[in-house]
Amino acid sequence: MNWLRSIVFAGLATATLAAQTIHLKTRDLEPEANSREYLAHPLKRRSTGSSHYLIQFDRPLSARLFAGLRERGIIVTGYLPQATLMAAAPDDFSLAGLPVRWVGRLEGRDKISPLISSTVHSRRQLQAVVVEFHSDVNMDEARALVREHGLRTIENPDLSPHHLLVRAGLGDISRLASWDEVAYIFPASRELTRRVRVYACAGAIVQQTTVAQYATVGTGWPLTSSAGLAVGYVFSQLTEELPSVTTQAEMLRAFNEWAKYVQLSWAAGTDSQAPYTVNILFARGAHGDQYPFDGPGGVLAHTFYPAPPNPEPIAGDMHLNDDERWQIGADIDLYSVVLHEAGHALGLAHTDNPADVMYPYYRMGKQLSTGDIATVRSLYPARDGIAANQAPSNPPPLPPPPPAPLVLTVVSPATTVSTTTNPKIGVSGAASGGVNPIRVTWTTDSGWIGTASGSATWNAAIALNLGSNVITIAASDAAGHSASQVITVTLQQQPSPAPPTQPASPAVPTPAPAPAPPSPPPPPPNSPGDTTPPALLITYPASTILSTTSSTVTLKGLASDNVGVTSVVWANSTGSAGIATGTMTWTAQNIPLLYGNNLITVKAFDAAGNYGWRSVTIVRQ
Numbered sequence: 001m002n003w004l005r006s007i008v009f010a011g012l013a014t015a016t017l018a019a020q021t022i023h024l025k026t027r028d029l030e031p032e033a034n035s036r037e038y039l040a041h042p043l044k045r046r047s048t049g050s051s052h053y054l055i056q057f058d059r060p061l062s063a064r065l066f067a068g069l070r071e072r073g074i075i076v077t078g079y080l081p082q083a084t085l086m087a088a089a090p091d092d093f094s095l096a097g098l099p100v101r102w103v104g105r106l107e108g109r110d111k112i113s114p115l116i117s118s119t120v121h122s123r124r125q126l127q128a129v130v131v132e133f134h135s136d137v138n139m140d141e142a143r144a145l146v147r148e149h150g151l152r153t154i155e156n157p158d159l160s161p162h163h164l165l166v167r168a169g170l171g172d173i174s175r176l177a178s179w180d181e182v183a184y185i186f187p188a189s190r191e192l193t194r195r196v197r198v199y200a201c202a203g204a205i206v207q208q209t210t211v212a213q214y215a216t217v218g219t220g221w222p223l224t225s226s227a228g229l230a231v232g233y234v235f236s237q238l239t240e241e242l243p244s245v246t247t248q249a250e251m252l253r254a255f256n257e258w259a260k261y262v263q264l265s266w267a268a269g270t271d272s273q274a275p276y277t278v279n280i281l282f283a284r285g286a287h288g289d290q291y292p293f294d295g296p297g298g299v300l301a302h303t304f305y306p307a308p309p310n311p312e313p314i315a316g317d318m319h320l321n322d323d324e325r326w327q328i329g330a331d332i333d334l335y336s337v338v339l340h341e342a343g344h345a346l347g348l349a350h351t352d353n354p355a356d357v358m359y360p361y362y363r364m365g366k367q368l369s370t371g372d373i374a375t376v377r378s379l380y381p382a383r384d385g386i387a388a389n390q391a392p393s394n395p396p397p398l399p400p401p402p403p404a405p406l407v408l409t410v411v412s413p414a415t416t417v418s419t420t421t422n423p424k425i426g427v428s429g430a431a432s433g434g435v436n437p438i439r440v441t442w443t444t445d446s447g448w449i450g451t452a453s454g455s456a457t458w459n460a461a462i463a464l465n466l467g468s469n470v471i472t473i474a475a476s477d478a479a480g481h482s483a484s485q486v487i488t489v490t491l492q493q494q495p496s497p498a499p500p501t502q503p504a505s506p507a508v509p510t511p512a513p514a515p516a517p518p519s520p521p522p523p524p525p526n527s528p529g530d531t532t533p534p535a536l537l538i539t540y541p542a543s544t545i546l547s548t549t550s551s552t553v554t555l556k557g558l559a560s561d562n563v564g565v566t567s568v569v570w571a572n573s574t575g576s577a578g579i580a581t582g583t584m585t586w587t588a589q590n591i592p593l594l595y596g597n598n599l600i601t602v603k604a605f606d607a608a609g610n611y612g613w614r615s616v617t618i619v620r621q
Contacts (some may be wrong), residue, residue: 008478009561011453011544017068020056020083020101021082022054022056022080022081022082022084022167023080023081023082023216024080024106024110024214024215024216025113025114025214025215025216025352026109026110026112026113026114026214026356027073027109027110029054029110030106031056031101031102031104032077034515043180044178044179044180045179045180045181046141046144046145046179046180046181047138047141047181049091050088050089050090051088051089051091051105051180052077052086052088052089052105052106052134052180052181052183053086053087053089053103053104053105054080054084054085054086054102054103054104054105054106055084055085055086055087055095055100055102055103056082056083056084056100056101056102056103057083057084057085057098057099057100057101057227058083058099058100058101059083059227060083060309061079061083061085061098061206061309062207063208065098065099065206066207066208066209068097068098069085069087069098070402072089072093072094072095073089073090073093074087074088074089074090074093075087075088075089075135075136075151076209077134077135077136077183077206077212078134078135078183078209078210078211078212078213078215078454079206079207079209079210079211079212079309080211080212080214080215080291081215081216081219082219083101083309085209086106086134086183086212088134088136096592100582104396106183106214108125108174108177108178109177110214111183111184111214112173112174112177112178112184112185112471113180113184113186113187113352115186115187115352115353116129116170116173116186117170117189121222125169125170126167126168126169127167127168127169127170127173127187128154128165128166128167128187128188128192128193129165129166129167129168129173129185129186129187129188130163130164130165130166130185130186130187130188130192131146131163131165131166131182131185131327132160132162132163132182132183132184132185132213133162133163133164133182133183134162134181134182135162137162137181139162139164140159141181142162142164142181143164145179145181145182146164146166146176149168149172149175149252150172151166151167151168151172151176152166152167153165153166154167154188154192154193156168156192156193156195156197158192158195158197158198158200158361159192159200160200160202160360162183163200165188165192165193169360170391173185173316174414180393183212183213183214183612184212184213186213186352187352187353187354187512188354188435189354189359189361190354191354191361192361197331198361198362199300199332199337199361199362200360200361200362201300201340201341201350201360201361201362202291202299202302203302203332203344203349203350203360204302204303204304204344204348204349204350205289205291205302205303205304205305205310206304206305206309206310207309207310209460211305211349211350212349213349213350213352213360215327215349216345216349217348217349217375217378217379218305218306218309218349219308219347219379220306220346220347220379220380221276221306221316221346221347221383223275223380223482224276227263227265228262228263228264228265228380229262229263229264229265229380230264230265230267230276231264231266231267231276231278231345231346232266232267232268232269232274232276232277232278233263233266233267233268233269233277233278233279233280233305234268234269234270234271234272234277234278234279234280235247235248235280236272236279236280236281237280237282237283238280238282239282239320239322239326240322240545241322241325241326241327241429242326242327242328242334242513242545243542243543244405245405246324246328246543247334247432250328250334250335250338251280251335251338252266252332253340254335254336254338254339255337255338255342257339257342257367257368258342258343258346258368258376258384261368261373261376261377261382261383262376262377262379262380262382262383263380263381263382263383263441264346264380264382272313272317273312273313274313275307275312275313276316277313278316278317278318278345279313279316279317279318280317280318280320281317281318281319281320282319282320282321282322282323283319283320283321284321284322284475287319289314289319291319293319293322293323294321295323296321296323296325297324297325298321299321300320300321300324300332300337300362301318301319301320301321301337301338301341302318302319302341303316303317303318303319303341303342303344303345303522303546304316304317304318304344304345305344305347305377306345306346306347316345317345318338318342318345320337320338320341320342322617327545328543328545328546328547328619329365329545329546329547329548329619329621330545330547330597330617330619331364331426333364333365335365336362336363336364336365336366336431337362339357339366339368340357340358340362340363343357343358343372343376345378346379346380346616347379348372348376348379348408351371351372351375353369353371355369355371356369356371356372357369357372358371358372358375364621372496377606405433405434405481405483406431406432406433406434406438406475406476406477406481406482406483407429407431407432407433407434407483408429408430408440408473408474408475408483408484408485409429409430409431409485409537410427410428410429410473410485410487411428411429411430411488411535411537411558411559411560412426412427412428412535413425413427413489413560414532414535414560414562415583416485416486416487417487417488417490418487418489419489419490419492419493420464420489420490420492421491421492421493421494422464422491423463423464423491424461424462424463424464425461425464425489426459426460426461426462427442427459427460427461427462427464427471427473427487428453428457428458428459428460428546428558428560428584429457429458429459429473429485429558430456430457430458430537430539430558431455431456431475431483432456432460432539432542433542434475434477434478434479434481434483435477435478435481436455436477436478436480437455437477437478438455438456438475438476438477438478439451439455439475439476439477440452440454440455440458440460440473440474440475441473441474441476442460442462442470442471442472442473443471443472444462444465444470444471444472444473444476445469445470445471446465446469448462448463448525450462452473455475456539457539457558457585460473464489464491465491466491466492466493467490467491468488468489468490469488469489469490469491470484470486470487470488471486471487471488471489472484472485473485473486473487485582497547505590530562530563530606530607530608530610531608531610532561532563532606532610533561533606533610533611533612534560534561534565534605534606534610534611534612535559535560535561535604535605535612536557536558536559536603536612536613536614537557537558537559537614538555538556538557538569538600538602538606538614538616539556539557539558540554540555540556540557541616544615544616544617545616545617545619546616546617546618546619547618547619547621548593548618548619548620548621549620549621550593550620551592551593551620552591552592552593553589553591553593553598553600553618554588554589554590555570555580555587555588555600555602555616556586556587556588557585557586557590557602557614558584558585558586558587559583559586559604559612560584561582561604561610563608564579564583564606564607564608565583565584565605565606566583566605566607567579567580567583567604567605568580568582568583568586568588568602568603568604568605569603569605570588570591570600570601570603571600571601571603572591572592572593572598572599572600573597573598573599573600573601574592574593574594574598574602576591576592578591580602583604587600593618593620594620595620595621596619596620597617597618597619598617598618598619598620599615599616599617600617600618601613601614601615601618602614602615602616
């Protein structure tokens, strides 16, 4: 190995600063004391020509440094705090001219999570573990390596691309860890072994790589004052999958969960490029960084570590994949994903404990564990007088979300273009969002104006002229916001009955023709001749998915029909059903909820049996 020693250390003469301790989850690695120790150990590897090295630099990482490594054929596979990179390098690589402080390797003991040795009581006891391979390793070779040790993988389609799920004893784990291709081995969660649907997090981003699983946390953001840390946030682009006010409220709820335990405050900002600011962006595919999203069913989100090691303004920014089907209180739950990503934005790495929010697979609907709380408190001062697993009695208030946009809905008539012979038409609907009080007015193109009765649910009787009538319904709120809808109603004149005609006197008397059968009367409202279904609107809740801890829920809405609504009924997918109170304005009270998803369908019926329907999903936690 003398040739390797001369090549590697040719660049170390540029190091001017004392080496800093690299904190692994297994131990503190002192680079200066162990700088040549790894050269004396035999190297076990399946692929010849390259292997993996820890490289510590004497200055902060930069894009230029990553480019210099690529030019030398060196592939970066992970980041560790204290300006250290894990890299796959060819045997003849050189670091000459680069600001290198130290070069070394991980030992086998560094690749086994401390949680494995603390839970496995004998070398023969089997445990389900995640074996992580370096990102440059061919996974066919990885599977072959596991098989050669007499082990079988537990197949799970939700695993990260470089993870294998294996059931092994401590001796097997130790033998696997001795191979160069293996990066780390840590406990598997029950969800992974039972094949419960999970989603993997790709890890916090640092420059052009991600934080290694075997590394501890970094330093986090520098404190902004003696009162702790103040971080801004900007919603630069939101998803259309959810109402914007709901999206913002769920994300702020996740942010505030971390602020319960440390001296941390979040403040709405206006400049996404400002220091100490988390820019929140929903995006698809390539979106301006080096980590394009991969469509639905892949990476849900990624977040950049704070500054340092990332530079401003990208530091702390959070990007979410807008190709995913984001939901509230159900898979894929926005709060759960953002709670995990907010930990990355604060400087937390992935943990090995499946009970932690910061485990590398998102834990849907979970709160911070004692491990999460202890970790964030290693970076920022704790709130005074709060135990490690206890929430504060008076948590900091959430920043008030902006008001929901003002929305105006016309329920009746059910279409924007209609025809009638009645010289007056009833128009009704609903208004939501905005800032109370809300006022609904109407105007016609012939100059008539008026004010509707009500606001949340409103109605108006509008006189019509013969021919086309263009009616504009407008809603305005106390903050000056407005919304409008336009309908066109054509008033037709009722046809006059034809005058009776006198038959001409026949020249020759002929028998009178048999009388024609009478025309059938128009179908009554309850006959099959009425085929128009009622229009139905659920006004509460405002979104189609709602999360709650209550055992019941109340739904409200509006319904209309060309003849008349006779009843409004509801049915829950869990088995219960009932009749709502009211028809045009209806309320379904105290609908029982079971834990999990409750799909509630509401139907409005007319006398002919036609019905219109809407549904809402209530998730009871």
